[in-house]
Amino acid sequence: MYEYDDYYEDYGPSDELSQQIHQMIENEARAKITSTFTELEQVRKTNEELRKQIHEMRNQIRTFDDRVKKERKQAEEAIKRGFFDGYICGDKVFVAYSKYRREACATCSGAAKVTALIGNAEMQIKCPECDGTGGKHKYDYEPLEDHIETVTVELNDRGGKFVNAYLKKKESKVEYERIFPTLEECQAYCDEKNSESKER
Structure with a gap:
């Protein structure tokens, strides 16, 4: 008969390797998530800046349109007054x-x-x-x-x-x-x- 100890294997090193792999995956995942969040935050800031620029451009366009309308009205009025x-x-x-x-x-x-x-x-x-x-x-x-x-x-x-x-x-x-x-x-x-x- 065989003794029980003859078939016993020590899984300690294997468990440690598994934990290391798991830790590496977790670290990699965290690094990826952190990188993704950083990229998203940068995108958010870029979008916010673009929104501000668009808003400013719209205000400038509106101001320009108002000025054109005012100058056109003044020109038309001047022509009428002259006539x-x-x-x-x-x-x-x-x-x-x-x-x-x-x-x-x-x-x-x-x-x-x-x-x-x-x-x-x-x-x-x-x-x-x-x-x-x-x-x-x-x-x-x-x-x-x-x-x-x-x-x-x-x-x-x-x-x-x-x-x-x-x-x-x-x-x-x-x-x-x-x-x-x-x-x-x-x-x-x-x-x-x-x-x-x-x-x-």
Whole structure:
């Protein structure tokens, strides 16, 4: 009979080799995972940087588009203003509005006639001051704020151009000479016109 010890084999070295192989595989796997995570993190950072660059480029494109639209609008407005002699629809302006009033003649007090002594007789004659009208037609000018609603251009066969403006507060057309961009300019015009009216 054989003794049990004759068939006994020592598996110690084999187990140790297996553990070493297992450790090597584990180390390799960990190294691979670490490398993969590092690569993924780098990819994430690269993508984040690309997203920032794309966002910045989109902002630049949007800013450029806005600037182009603004410049195009300004160019179109300049062309319109040039054609319509300075004003376009929607402009806020100041207009020298005139109000009519009749001023009684200081000589005849509005009677249109005066008493004159001709020879020894008194006679009613036409007032020489107002020429028999009894008074004078006066226009008082004052500045009023308004907005241009419509601008029209009339061209004739002689090459003439006539620009007319229609305002929101006034139905009839207004001459351009009575339209001003600022209150100060309009007030100066009104003062000049009122001064001329007093001198008549």
